[in-house]
Amino acid sequence: MRPESRSMRDSILAAAVQLFAQYGYHAAPLRDIARIAGIQAASIYHHYPSKQALLVEIMETHMQRLNTSLEYILKETDDPLQRLHDAIANHIRLHTTYKAEFFIIDTEMRALEEEHRPYILGLRDKYEALLQELLLDGMERDVFRRSDVKIASYAMIAMCTEVATWFRPDGRLSVQQVITIYRQFITEGLLHTPEVVAHMPDGAGHLL
Amino acid sequence: MRPESRSMRDSILAAAVQLFAQYGYHAAPLRDIARIAGIQAASIYHHYPSKQALLVEIMETHMQRLNTSLEYILKETDDPLQRLHDAIANHIRLHTTYKAEFFIIDTEMRALEEEHRPYILGLRDKYEALLQELLLDGMERDVFRRSDVKIASYAMIAMCTEVATWFRPDGRLSVQQVITIYRQFITEGLLHTPEVVAHMPDGAGHLL
DNA sequence: GTCTATAAGAGGATAGAC
DNA sequence: GTCTATCCTCTTATAGAC
Numbered sequence: 001m002r003p004e005s006r007s008m009r010d011s012i013l014a015a016a017v018q019l020f021a022q023y024g025y026h027a028a029p030l031r032d033i034a035r036i037a038g039i040q041a042a043s044i045y046h047h048y049p050s051k052q053a054l055l056v057e058i059m060e061t062h063m064q065r066l067n068t069s070l071e072y073i074l075k076e077t078d079d080p081l082q083r084l085h086d087a088i089a090n091h092i093r094l095h096t097t098y099k100a101e102f103f104i105i106d107t108e109m110r111a112l113e114e115e116h117r118p119y120i121l122g123l124r125d126k127y128e129a130l131l132q133e134l135l136l137d138g139m140e141r142d143v144f145r146r147s148d149v150k151i152a153s154y155a156m157i158a159m160c161t162e163v164a165t166w167f168r169p170d171g172r173l174s175v176q177q178v179i180t181i182y183r184q185f186i187t188e189g190l191l192h193t194p195e196v197v198a199h200m201p202d203g204a205g206h207l208l
Numbered sequence: 209m210r211p212e213s214r215s216m217r218d219s220i221l222a223a224a225v226q227l228f229a230q231y232g233y234h235a236a237p238l239r240d241i242a243r244i245a246g247i248q249a250a251s252i253y254h255h256y257p258s259k260q261a262l263l264v265e266i267m268e269t270h271m272q273r274l275n276t277s278l279e280y281i282l283k284e285t286d287d288p289l290q291r292l293h294d295a296i297a298n299h300i301r302l303h304t305t306y307k308a309e310f311f312i313i314d315t316e317m318r319a320l321e322e323e324h325r326p327y328i329l330g331l332r333d334k335y336e337a338l339l340q341e342l343l344l345d346g347m348e349r350d351v352f353r354r355s356d357v358k359i360a361s362y363a364m365i366a367m368c369t370e371v372a373t374w375f376r377p378d379g380r381l382s383v384q385q386v387i388t389i390y391r392q393f394i395t396e397g398l399l400h401t402p403e404v405v406a407h408m409p410d411g412a413g414h415l416l
Numbered sequence: 417g418t419c420t421a422t423a424a425g426a427g428g429a430t431a432g433a434c
Numbered sequence: 435g436t437c438t439a440t441c442c443t444c445t446t447a448t449a450g451a452c
Contacts, residue, residue: 024318026234110232144398151389155367162366181359189397190352
């Protein structure tokens with residue numbers, strides 16, 4: 001694609017991301033997307049075949065980004081706990097960096113026409129499978145408590161994904177702080193870790 | 209409201225719930241809602257002033273249901289851990305019983321017109337505040353580990369709410385099983401609880 | 417590559433008969 | 435309380451000039 005068209009193509013996509021996230025796919029008129037991009041509605045069709053194509057491209061790009069990064073973590077790291085930490089950080093970092101894009105993925109699946117839905121759902125299933133692989137491995141190696149792998153993956157994905165709903169770059173917490181808090185919640189839960197140290201003969205060896 | 213109209217009013221609302229959940233608010237035509245309810249589109253306006261009124265009524269009814277039940281738990285129960293268990297069970301039970309209704313609340317907030325949004329958001333904020341009250345109390349009484357109360361409430365709500373997305377009454381797990389798994393995940397996290405018992409002098413007193 | 421003009425249709429809502 | 439008929443607006447998408 002030549003440079004002069006590449007730029008307008010990106011502007012249109014950026015405008016679509018903004019309005020799809022703000023009003024939802026069906027409530028975002030193509031005219032408004034065009035206006036933000038600085039052209040007429042009809043001109044969009046020189047760059048994209050339909051409104052639906054904009055949605056598919058947004059979802060495809062970022063689901064692939066998510067999958068590629070998790071595949072990299074699984075390939076490069078062996079320790080289950082380190083893998084989990086990296087996966088949580090990766091998920092939250094991407095969902096705060098591409099906040100609007102992932103919010104669209106999370107809320108506009110229904111807006112996908114039959115033709116494209118299986119493909120995008122496949123990408124989402126792939127991510128779940130990768131995370132489940134991570135969790136199962138950690139359970140088999142006795143690092144994680146044995147529990148329902150599917151439910152654990154759903155719960156993790158749901159809570160880390162929702163960060164895209166409320167996170168504000170200028171808010172109370174930095175991305176790194178959010179990651180640290182979620183990491184501890186996911187690994188240790190809400191309850192106090194039992195005070196093991198007090199019962200041990202020599203009082204040595206803090207667990208944390 | 210008289211009985212003969214009450215029935216059609218409910219039929220219309222039930223049809224709206226079905227189609228709003230299936231296709232989304234903007235993609236669900238009033239004509240289709242009417243067809244499922246067994247009347248003509250124009251007849252809906254005898255029972256509701258607008259399409260928007262259907263959405264507001266669905267959201268209002270079930271957010272109030274959620275708030276009332278959590279308020280009851282906080283009033284009747286004092287023990288923080290028991291309160292947490294009850295709150296989780298209550299949230300998941302309501303979100304599986306009124307699956308479509310809560311799915312709409314979770315995905316169609318953007319479809320609310322300015323006039324009604326503050327009211328519904330207020331009900332949602334109220335629920336978050338109640339849960340945060342529960343969590344803060346548990347931390348101050350040293351039952352829960354001290355951590356960020358807001359984040360903990362967001363995480364809990366996100367993971368328990370998403371059950372409405374994938375739960376199937378005829379699926380692999382019963383509602384009670386889902387509740388038990390979530391409960392353990394939220395309280396204990398993914399990691400093994402340290403094997404305290406082995407280090408204790410008499411080996412007595414299982415923690416769980 | 418962008419424009420103007422417009423097709424073609426769907427949508428929410430209203431009027432007024434019965 | 436429900437119907438038929440219809441209004442009015444908005445929307446995606448296309449045709450063809452520049």
